[in-house]
Amino acid sequence: MTEIKLIGIDADDTLWQSETFFAEVEEKFLNLMSKYSSDTSLEKSLSSNEITNLRVFGYGVKSFTLSMIETAHLASGGNISSLDIKQIISWGKELLQHPVVLLDGVEDAIAELTRDFTVFIVTKGDLLHQRSKIEESGLDKLVAGFDIFHEKDPESYLDFLSERNVDPVNFLMAGNSLRSDVLPIVSIGGHAVHIPYELTWDYEKVAEGAVPKSGYKVIEGITELPNLVVDLHA
């Protein structure tokens, strides 16, 4: 028997849609840029610029918006218009203010899990945006709390667990990102559950060789999580 004392659930693309909205903006961006450049690798340039900028800008929409503007400058050969820049910033504001769209079955699954377990929402990135989405979702009223990491690395998870006096072996983390929700949990000896989302941001992708073949579970949707936890805990 494995005693589960604490459950962590990722937010973006696990509880609600996120990457979908980024992808929509990216498509509008590529469309906007088509009048400046016929470069077919523009999507790759944006993604690579975004990842390069992570170290300085961090995660989130503002970072993405600044990376789009930089990419627009470069890809247009220094000719992006003031109005188009303004358009890109508007997309950033729209992303930040986009209504929260919960994934199917999220509310019921969280309600069921919180009946028997202590559940935290564990996310990363932009303090204001993540917090706003958690509050707008109403899920903060169901769960025991939430934490917004600067980075979902083993150290941050260990700090989070030690503050709550929970041993990694009694912790289960579920989320859509192998890089952020699964690998660090496997490495600290916790229970990881991968719930793939239909889209994965390039940065969160993990090379096939780096994915452990065992040591974590995969389920199709969060609706399967309550039963999995009960089976594990039983």
Added chain:
Amino acid sequence: MTEIKLIGIDADDTLWQSETFFAEVEEKFLNLMSKYSSDTSLEKSLSSNEITNLRVFGYGVKSFTLSMIETAHLASGGNISSLDIKQIISWGKELLQHPVVLLDGVEDAIAELTRDFTVFIVTKGDLLHQRSKIEESGLDKLVAGFDIFHEKDPESYLDFLSERNVDPVNFLMAGNSLRSDVLPIVSIGGHAVHIPYELTWDYEKVAEGAVPKSGYKVIEGITELPNLVVDLHA
């Protein structure tokens, strides 16, 4: 006698310079814009745009950078050049990577305070940037911990104190901002110490009528803080 169980110290403009660097960039921005506009109220437009955007963008350098770009678009009548936008983003990156410059006497004062008291750095805004500065300062090795609020309001302070089982009456907060470090502390019944900095960001300014005449202390620099705490605690 007042028992002080926990001391919170603000970071930007209390432990290290911050507003000074923003002001330097603002000056460069106004200079850059002088070729587009002879509007003498541009500084006010930037400040007001920045404050309007806080609700969506939140605090920090990325927010400031996006507000500069928006202001540039508007103030240039939609004619800001791609290259100048790129320049504004570079200033943002420079601000984010600016070396930490501790204010005079900070290290000694913090070292002295931590000998007898539990000291936390309590700041707000950008998770990655604030955390990077705390780590770069080396002060994280002296203090008991740090917390980065999304907003320094009474509720956030109460959450912070309740997580640590500290009553507001046993908490002392010191910082440069009346709005963020003093008023919320006075309102929850804690001990506030104002350490004015030579520059104050418009948003942190408080109308004279809103400043309580008593209920908090004012000192000239952080070097005076250890004695003040000892006197209060004695």
